[in-house]
Amino acid sequence: MRALLVVNPAATTTSARTRDVLIHALASEMKLEVVTTEYRGHARDLGRRAVQSKDIELVVALGGDGTVNEVVNGLLHEGPDPERLPRLAVVPGGSTNVFARALGIPNDAVEATGAILDALSTRSERTVGLGVAAGTPGTEDESVPARWFTFCAGFGFDAGVIGRVEQQRERGKRSTHALYVRQVVRQFLTEPHRRQGLITLERPGHDPVEDLVLSIVCNTSPWTYLGNRPMYASPEASFDKALDVLGLSKLSTPAVARYATQLLTSSPERGPHGKHAVTLHDLTDFTLHSKAPLPFQMDGDHLGLRTSVTFTGVRRALRVIV
Incomplete structure (x- = not known):
């Protein structure tokens, strides 16, 4: 088997020595080409090249969610x-x-490499669905190109948090869970629309859902992790379905305390709920509009401000070695 290994040298939890060990382990079982990313978007370019070559049967991404998103x-x-x-x-x-x-x-990267080699030997793989987001035709964002996401996207509050985290990382701060928590608090204290949201969700054949402050689009569950604790924004979300949405229409101090507690104690059976929470399951096509530009993120990557984003859930998009 011929494979391409895309390595992010800035991956936060692997050292150069660990990466060398993983490369040798993979190379012992396949004809492996190794490329280290050198710029933002390089992993995307490598993934495109792999598809166009027709000779590469497998692409291995060594990095975080951002690297995986680019490769996909x-x-x-x-x-x-x-x-x-x-x-x-x-x-x-x-x-x-x-x-x-x-x-x-x-x-753990070493354990994951062993699991990949075991899965390849038994030909174990899974077909997963993904999400696509693009600028909405007829709006000022219509020229924004379509982009795939693997596990989540966000429009509004949570995307603002990610934007703040990226600003801190550009100043030399390490990406830690404590950093995220601090930025959540700062985003809440400065959020101008937390009592009256600007977001409207529209989908074919249904009445619009209006005045959302926060909208989280999930392609799987959990939505994220706080350390080793999984957090379930949309417990029913699955790689085998289309897309789920959690929307909140109010972020007052009591509401934030309630929903934060619900997220921290969420489970595969129960996520955030209440009169200000909107949960929608298995949506194939929908659009999020805002009355003013709001932050937008996909797979933890802040993509700037948007006023309208159209989403599509694609049930069979990718084969993953598991």
Whole structure:
């Protein structure tokens, strides 16, 4: 088997020595080409090249969720081919690794490599669905190109938190869960629309859902992890379904305390709920509009401000070695 290993040298939880060990382990079982990413978007370019080569049977991503997202967008640059879905393996190297962990892949890079080799020997793989987001036709965002996401997207409050975290990382701060918690508090204290939301969700054949402050789009469950604690924004979300949405219409201090507690104690059976919470399951097509530009994120990557984003859930998009 010929495989391409895409390595993010800035992966936060793997050292150069660990990466060398993993590379040797993988190379002992396949014809392996190793490329280290050098710029933002490089992993996407490598994924696209792998698909176009026709010779590479497998792409392995060694990095965090951002690296995985870039590789996936390269693999699916021209959309999924039902007759030849691309194959991906993930060695987690980031601080959270939501996509890998949601698939049951060990969070330790060495253990994950062993699990990949075992899965390849038994030809064990899983077909997963993904989400696509693009600018909405007829709006000022219509020229924004479509982009795939593997586990979540967010419009509004949570995307603002991620934007703050990225600003801190650019100043030299390490990406830690404590950093995220601090930015949640700061985003809440400065959020101008937390009592009256600007977001409207529209979907074919249904009345619009209006005045949302926060909208989280989930492709799987858990939504994220706080350390080793899984957090379930949309417990019913699944790689085998389309997309789920959690929307909150109010973020007053009591509401935040209630929903934060519900997230921290959430489970596969129960997520955030209440009169200000909207939960929608297995949506194939819908659009989120805002009365003013709001932060937007996909797979933990802040993508700037948007006023309208259209989402599509694609049930069979990618094969993953598990």
